[in-house]
Amino acid sequence: MRAITVERYGDKAGVRAAEVPDPEVGANDVLVRIQAASINPLDRMIRDGEMKAILPYKVPFVLGNDLAGVVVETGKAVTRFAVGDEVFARPDKNRIGTFAELIAVHQDDVAIKPATLTMEEAASLPLVALTSWQVLVERARIQPGQKILIHAGSGGLGTIAIQLAKQLGAHVATTASTANVDLVKRLGADVVVDYKKQAFETVLHDYDVVLDSLGGETLVKSLDVLKSGGKVISVVGPPDAAFAREVGANPVIRLVMSALSFRIRRRARRRNVEYSFLFMKASGDQLRELASLVETGKIRPVVDTVFPFESAREALEYVEAGRVKAGKVVIKMT
Numbered sequence: 150m151r152a153i154t155v156e157r158y159g160d161k162a163g164v165r166a167a168e169v170p171d172p173e174v175g176a177n178d179v180l181v182r183i184q185a186a187s188i189n190p191l192d193r194m195i196r197d198g199e200m201k202a203i204l205p206y207k208v209p210f211v212l213g214n215d216l217a218g219v220v221v222e223t224g225k226a227v228t229r230f231a232v233g234d235e236v237f238a239r240p241d242k243n244r245i246g247t248f249a250e251l252i253a254v255h256q257d258d259v260a261i262k263p264a265t266l267t268m269e270e271a272a273s274l275p276l277v278a279l280t281s282w283q284v285l286v287e288r289a290r291i292q293p294g295q296k297i298l299i300h301a302g303s304g305g306l307g308t309i310a311i312q313l314a315k316q317l318g319a320h321v322a323t324t325a326s327t328a329n330v331d332l333v334k335r336l337g338a339d340v341v342v343d344y345k346k347q348a349f350e351t352v353l354h355d356y357d358v359v360l361d362s363l364g365g366e367t368l369v370k371s372l373d374v375l376k377s378g379g380k381v382i383s384v385v386g387p388p389d390a391a392f393a394r395e396v397g398a399n400p401v402i403r404l405v406m407s408a409l410s411f412r413i414r415r416r417a418r419r420r421n422v423e424y425s426f427l428f429m430k431a432s433g434d435q436l437r438e439l440a441s442l443v444e445t446g447k448i449r450p451v452v453d454t455v456f457p458f459e460s461a462r463e464a465l466e467y468v469e470a471g472r473v474k475a476g477k478v479v480i481k482m483t
Contacts, residue, residue, distance in 0.1 A: 152211045152249035153461045158198035161469070164462060169211060172246075172253035179230050179256055180222035181238070185272035185455075186247040187215040188468050188478045189305065190385075195245075202405070203388070203396055203428075204242060213247030215239055216254075217262055217271035218482075227256050229433075235262040239275035241431045248461055250482060260436035263443040270450045273477035274309070278439045278448070280429040281310040284360050284382050285317060288427055293318025295357040298349070298374055302338055303329035303475040306362050306384070308451040311336045313439075316447050322356070324349050332451075332475055350374055361385065368413060375422045387413065388426045396428070451476030458482050 150171050157163040174180045192212055194200050217237040220230050230236065238259040246252055262271045285291045297314050301307045302323030314321045315337035322340035325333045330341050342349040348370075355376040361368045361383040371381050387409040393402055410426065417424040442448045453476045456464035461480050468478050 150250040151458065152246070153213065154209045154211050155196050155206070156209045158196070158201070158208065160197065161462070161466060163208075164196060164212065164465065166459075166461070167209070169209075169249070171251055174222055174224050174253045175255075176224040176226040177255050177257070178224045178253040179220045179227055179234075179236070179259055180251060180253050181216065181218040181236060181259075182221045182251055183216050183218040183247060183249060184268040184482050185217045186213050186480050186482075187273045187276075187305075188464060188480065189214055189276050190468075191276070192465065193469055202402055203393075203398065206245075211246030211249050213249065214245050215272050215275045216247040216252060217266075217268045218252075221251075224256075229256050230259065230261075235268075236260060237262045237271040237275055237436065238433070239279055239429075239431050239436075242428075248458075248480060255431075256433070258431040258433050260433045260440055263440045265444055265446075266450065269455050269479045269481055270452055272479050273305070273450045273452050274439070274443070275436060276429065277306045277309045277477070278313075279432060279435055280306055280384055280427070281313045282435050282439060283429050284384070284427055285310065285313055285319075285358075288382050288425065289358045289360075289380055291317045291319050291358065294320065296320045296322070296355065297358040297360065298322045298324075298353055298356050298371065299338075299360045300324050300363050300367060300371070302333035302336070302341070303451075304362065304473075305451075305477040306360075307333070308336055308476050309448060310360055311338050312448045313442070316442060322349075322353055329475055336451075358382065369416065372413075372416055372420050372422055372424075375420070377421045378423075380423045380425065381417065383424070383426050384429070386410075386426055388428070389414065389424070392426050392428060453478050455479045455481050 364385040389410040390407040
C-alpha cells in the first residue's frame with residue numbers, strides 16, 4: 150500500500166512516499182481503508198524526534214494520527230463494527246500510521262463517523278476532539294459558570310475546545326489574531342484577546358482553567374490569569390512525573406520529566422495554582438460522545454485546506470510554515 154513514512158528522525162527531508170506492506174489484522178482489530186487523514190502538530194514533533202523518550206518509534210514508520218474511512222475487514226473478536234461501516238478514529242499512540250491507504254485499529258479506539266460530516270471533516274476531529282474532552286471533562290472537570298482561557302482559539306484544538314467548553318456551560322476567553330476574531334466569536338468565545346494588540350495576561354483575571362497549546366512564555370504568563378486554586382493544563386509540555394508514571398516510563402525518564410517541569414510547577418505552587426501536562430489517549434467511547442454533539446450541530450469542525458495524498462509532503466510543509474488560517478489541514482486519499 151502507499152504511505153508517507155519517516156525514514157529518519159530530524160527534519161522534513163526524512164519523510165517520503167513509499168510502498169509498505171498491508172497491516173496485519175488482529176482479533177480485535179478493524180481494517181480501515183482510509184479516505185482522509187488530518188495533520189497535527191504532533192506529527193512534526195514525532196518526525197523531528199521530540200517524542201522519542203516516550204514514543205520510541207523504530208524507523209521507518211508510517212506517520213499520521215487521525216483518520217476517517219471505511220471498514221474493509223474485521224478481526225474474529227470484533228463485535229462493534231462490520232464491513233462497510235464508515236468510521237473515524239485516533240489510533241493508539243503505539244499504532245499510529247494514518248497517512249496510508251490502510252490501517253488496522255483496535256475496535257475500542259474506533260467510532261462510527263457522524264453522518265452529517267464528510268470524510269474530510271470527520272478526519273479533522275479525532276485527536277483535537279479527544280484532547281478537548283480529556284482536558285475539559287476529565288482533567289479540569291469544567292462546571293457551568295466557570296471561566297476558562299483557551300489559547301490559539303482559531304487553531305485545530307482551539308476551534309473544538311471553544312465549542313465543547315460552551316456546551317459545558319463555561320465562560321470562554323481565547324486568544325486569536327485580528328483576522329480570526331470574528332471566527333472564534335462565532336464558535337462561541339465570550340472574550341477574545343487579539344494578541345497582536347493586547348497582552349492576554351494584562352486583560353484576563355481570576356480564571357479557573359487555562360488550556361495551553363503554545364508553551365514557553367505563554368505558559369508562564371498563563372499562571373497570572375488564574376485565581377487561587379486554578380489549573381493550567383498544557384498539551385505541549387513540559388511533561389511531568391505524573392505523566393511519566395501514567396505511560397510506564399522507567400525511573401530515569403521519570404526523573405528527567407520531573408526535572409523538565411520543575412520550574413513551571415514551582416511557579417505554579419508559589420501562585421497557589423496547579424500545573425499539569427496532558428497527552429491524549431485514544432478512546433472510541435469518547436469519540437461516540439463527541440459524535441453525538443456533532444450530529445446535533447453543537448460542535449462543527451473547521452477545515453482550512455484539503456490536499457490530495459500525492460501532495461502530502463506539501464501539506465506538511467504548509468502546516469509547518471504557519472500558513473494555516475484556521476482549523477485543520479486534511480490529506481485526502483485519491
